[in-house]
Amino acid sequence: MSATDIPSGTAADTAAARDTGGAAISVQGVAKTYASGAGPVQALLPTDLEVKPGEFIVLLGPSGCGKTTLLRMLAGLHAPTEGTITIGDRPLFTSGDTEPKRDALGSLGFVFQQANLMPWRKVWANIALPLEVLRVPKHERRKRAADMAQMVGLGDFLGHYPKQLSGGMQQRVAIARALIHDPSILLMDEPFGALDAMTRDQMNVQLQDLWLETAKTIVLVTHSISEAVFLADRIVLLSQRPGRIQDVIEVDFPRPRPLSVANEPRFGEIVGSLRGALGGHA
Amino acid sequence: MTATRPLTDETTSPVTPRRGSGSRILWITTPLILIAFLGLWKLYTVVSGVGELILPPPEKVGIALVQLLGDASVWQATYVTLYETVVGFALAAVVGIALGIVLGRARTLERILSPFLVATQVVPKVAIVPLLLLWFGFGLASKIFMAAIIAFFVMMQNTILGIRSIDQGHRDLMRVIRAPWWKRVISLDIPSSLPYVLTGVELGIVFAITGAIVGEYLGGDQGLGAMATVMLSALRTDQLFAVVIIMTLLGFLLYAIVAGVRRYAIPWHESSGRATAL
Ligand SMILES: Nc1ncnc2c1ncn2[C@@H]1O[C@H](COP(=O)(O)OP(=O)(O)OP(=O)(O)O)[C@@H](O)[C@H]1O
Ligand SMILES: [Mg+2]
Numbered sequence: 001m002s003a004t005d006i007p008s009g010t011a012a013d014t015a016a017a018r019d020t021g022g023a024a025i026s027v028q029g030v031a032k033t034y035a036s037g038a039g040p041v042q043a044l045l046p047t048d049l050e051v052k053p054g055e056f057i058v059l060l061g062p063s064g065c066g067k068t069t070l071l072r073m074l075a076g077l078h079a080p081t082e083g084t085i086t087i088g089d090r091p092l093f094t095s096g097d098t099e100p101k102r103d104a105l106g107s108l109g110f111v112f113q114q115a116n117l118m119p120w121r122k123v124w125a126n127i128a129l130p131l132e133v134l135r136v137p138k139h140e141r142r143k144r145a146a147d148m149a150q151m152v153g154l155g156d157f158l159g160h161y162p163k164q165l166s167g168g169m170q171q172r173v174a175i176a177r178a179l180i181h182d183p184s185i186l187l188m189d190e191p192f193g194a195l196d197a198m199t200r201d202q203m204n205v206q207l208q209d210l211w212l213e214t215a216k217t218i219v220l221v222t223h224s225i226s227e228a229v230f231l232a233d234r235i236v237l238l239s240q241r242p243g244r245i246q247d248v249i250e251v252d253f254p255r256p257r258p259l260s261v262a263n264e265p266r267f268g269e270i271v272g273s274l275r276g277a278l279g280g281h282a
Numbered sequence: 283m284t285a286t287r288p289l290t291d292e293t294t295s296p297v298t299p300r301r302g303s304g305s306r307i308l309w310i311t312t313p314l315i316l317i318a319f320l321g322l323w324k325l326y327t328v329v330s331g332v333g334e335l336i337l338p339p340p341e342k343v344g345i346a347l348v349q350l351l352g353d354a355s356v357w358q359a360t361y362v363t364l365y366e367t368v369v370g371f372a373l374a375a376v377v378g379i380a381l382g383i384v385l386g387r388a389r390t391l392e393r394i395l396s397p398f399l400v401a402t403q404v405v406p407k408v409a410i411v412p413l414l415l416l417w418f419g420f421g422l423a424s425k426i427f428m429a430a431i432i433a434f435f436v437m438m439q440n441t442i443l444g445i446r447s448i449d450q451g452h453r454d455l456m457r458v459i460r461a462p463w464w465k466r467v468i469s470l471d472i473p474s475s476l477p478y479v480l481t482g483v484e485l486g487i488v489f490a491i492t493g494a495i496v497g498e499y500l501g502g503d504q505g506l507g508a509m510a511t512v513m514l515s516a517l518r519t520d521q522l523f524a525v526v527i528i529m530t531l532l533g534f535l536l537y538a539i540v541a542g543v544r545r546y547a548i549p550w551h552e553s554s555g556r557a558t559a560l
Contacts, residue, residue, distance in 0.1 A: 077454050102460065110458040116451035120473045120550040130459040132469070161550050181459075 022089065024185060024217040025051040025074060030083030030093075032069050042242040043069045046083060049236065049245065054215045058222060058232035062278060066243030067221040068113060071187050074219065075110050076100030087185070109183035111191040113221075115170040117162040123149060123173055124158040130181040148176040151206065153199075168195045172203070179210070188220040192227065201259055204230055212256055225274045229267055230257060237277055247277060338520040347524035355509075360528060362505040363494055366422055367536065370429025371490035378434045378486070379479060382441025386475075392442065403435050408496055415501045425497035425505065432493035433486040440482025444475025477551045480544040487536045495529060506532070 027049040034041040044066035051057050059067045072078045073085060076092055079099065085092045090104035109130075117126045127148050128141040136144070149155050152172040154165075162170055171194045178186065192200045204227060211218055222228050228235050232251050239246040251270065253261050261267055320340045326332070327339040334342065350356045385392040411428060418424035448471060456466045498507025506529050513522040 072454075075458055077457060105460065108458060108460075110455075112451060112454065114451055116449070116455050118452060118470070118473070120476075120548065129455075129469070133459050133461050133465060163550075 022053075023050040023086070024053040024055065024088060025049070025219070026084075026086040027070075027074075028084045028086075030070075030073060030080040030085060032066065032073065032078065033081045045242050045244040047243075047245055051217060051219060053217055055217055056211055056231055056233045057219045058228040058235045059219065059238060060222060060225065060228045060235050060274065060278075061238030061243060061246075062240050063223070064241045065238045066241065067238060068189055069243070070238075071110075071189050071219065071221055075108060075187055076102065076105055106185070107181060107183040109178035109181070109186040111171075111175055111178045111186075111188040113189040113193070115162070115167075115174040115194075117170055117173055117177075119162050121162075122158065123154060123160050123162070123165070126162065126173055127176045127180055129177060134181060144180055145176075148180050149173075151179075152176045152203075168199060171195065175203075182214065184216060186216050186218045186220075188218065190221050190223065193223065200224075200227070205259060207231065208256055225271050225278070226262060226267075228274070229270050230259075230262065235274070237274065249274065335517060335519050338523060342520045343523040343527070346518070346520040347527055350521060350524050350528070356525075356528065359504065359506045359509045360532060362422065363491070363498065363507065363529070364532060364536075366425040366494040366497070366505065367429055367487075367491045367532075370426040370494060371433050371487055373426065374430040374433035374486060374490065375437055375483060377430075378437030378482070379441045382438040382479075382482075383445060385438070386442040386445025399435070399438075407432055407493070408500075411497055411500045414497070420502040422504070424501065425494045428497035429490040429493035432496075433490040436489060437479070437482035437486040440478045440485075441475065444478030445471070447478065448474045473548075477548050480540075480547065484537065484540050484544060487540045488533060491529075491533050491536060 027047060029046045029048060030044065031042075031046045032044040034043055047070070049057075059070065061067055069078065073080050073093070074087075079097055080093055082095060084094050087104045087106065090101065090106075092100050092104040118129070121129070124142060124145040127145040128136075131141045131144065146155065146158060149158055152175055154169060154172055154176070157165060157169065162173065165173065171191065175188075175191055178188070192203050195203060207218075208231060210216070220231060229251055232249075235249040235251060236245055237247040237249065238244065249270065253264070253267070323337075323340050327337055338346075385395065407428070410431075411424070414424040414427050418427055452470055452474065453466075456470055461469065494505070495507040498505040499511055502508055506525055510522055510525045510529075513519075513525060
């Protein structure tokens with residue numbers, strides 16, 4: 001999988017297709033207050049957000065502003081204290097729900113902030129786990145896991161146990177696992193945080209390619225301003241705790257974006273204004 | 283990347299293989315230490331002039347051991363002790379692990395019951411042997427219960443720990459991939475708590491054989507424990523030693539079986555020491 005595999009027309013076609021239809025994810029008045037031992041913690045103030053099908057959204061904000069909280073609610077892992085979340089045309093949480101309506105979730109890929117690999121499974125079996133739930137036969141699971149491992153640069157490590165891998169390698173296994181069942185919605189919580197700058201760039205390019213090819217809806221959390229500008233259609237800027245949406249920035253560089261887009265003056269301008277808005281927090 | 287490639291570890295591991303050379307050295311050190319031990323023992327009996335009744339020299343024990351092994355009654359006694367141990371252990375494992383799973387999930391229940399569970403452990407269990415004899419007679423049943431009572435707690439406790447230690451991140455993962463409950467049990471709950479449960483089982487089998495032998499010491503006329511008391515009253519210290527050696531070997535055998543199961547069942551775990559050997 002590389003940028004050169006994509007006929008230039010396809011990207012434009014899928015991009016056009018994306019603009020039709022309703023929201024892929026709709027967040028209305030969603031707030032979250034955690035009940036903790038030391039009293040309630042307000043993590044997210046009432047928030048509205050519409051993610052279009054096939055859109056690439058990046059959540060950017062200082063540590064502790066509720067990015068993980070929001071993402072986990074989108075995946076049905078936490079219930080909002082108030083507000084409604086709708087996936088496609090199916091409600092996931094309607095006001096006051098404490099349990100998600102599971103069938104709304106459809107096919108979902110989630111990259112956690114921690115790799116969350118199962119230490120008793122070898123790399124290939126970790127990657128293939130979502131396929132087991134879908135009852136894909138074993139030989140096909142192996143094949144698809146091998147392909148996916150290849151994509152994240154771990155083709156030689158299929159038979160290793162997670163503890164034999166470095167932190168960055170483990171995170172790449174987790175990314176492969178989130179993608180293996182070709183989910184239509186991909187939620188990623190600082191997926192590349194544990195990677196070195198060069199691998200990170202490479203993974204960013206690969207993720208963009210994958211997204212252009214498959215028309216997934218992606219919501220990605222990051223601390224890196226330049227990563228946000230490189231990847232996003234729209235950057236959702238969250239303010240310091242308690243989190244709320246401070247600004248939404250459209251990024252309209254043409255796709256596929258080469259890494260060198262970072263050298264364009266407009267890129268630098270956006271990065272600069274985001275840095276200013278974050279007040280040096282990120 | 284071909285799918286048909288065998289997915290074993292032909293690639294070199296980035297982690298140095300652990301314990302590989304460490305276990306090979308045991309084949310040399312263990313016999314050496316044993317020989318040194320026997321030598322010191324012999325030396326002591328010669329130099330100190332201690333009576334054979336108190337400490338027989340090693341070769342006398344060896345002869346007694348060979349003689350005993352030629353005698354059907356020892357095998358009968360070994361069989362009885364093995365039987366009590368295994369049945370008592372199995373009983374304790376079933377009840378202990380089942381109760382551990384329940385208490386591991388139900389925190390409140392565990393908190394309510396914990397004073398009582400601890401109390402049963404604080405009671406010196408040897409002290410209840412007379413009661414067991416009273417209730418279950420001098421036959422095998424009282425020894426089976428003794429073995430079970432001693433082995434039960436550690437297996438329950440480790441199972442509770444195992445269930446509690448299931449990682450929240452892994453639970454979230456299973457939810458996100460929409461795993462049904464049985465898939466979660468098979469792919470998360472069991473493998474995740476298995477190392478703990480198996481640690482309990484390893485300790486449990488050792489505790490069970492102790493329980494069975496203590497029970498035999500204190501009542502009845504069957505098993506290795508009873509045989510040891512007979513030899514004591516006959517003042518055959520050399521044979522007493524030989525019986526203790528047989529008990530030890532039996533314990534070793536049972537432990538080795540359980541440890542082997544553990545190594546096979548959880549090759550990925552630190553405790554198995556051979557992460558890449560599968
Ligand atoms: N389970 C919880 N119980 C109580 N408080 C929580 C819980 N999870 C998060 N919080 C609080 O909610 C706030 C937002 O947390 P969250 O993890 O969403 O932040 P984040 O934006 O993802 O931060 P980071 O960039 O450091 O990952 C934090 O102040 C945190 O203390
Ligand atoms: Mg976070």
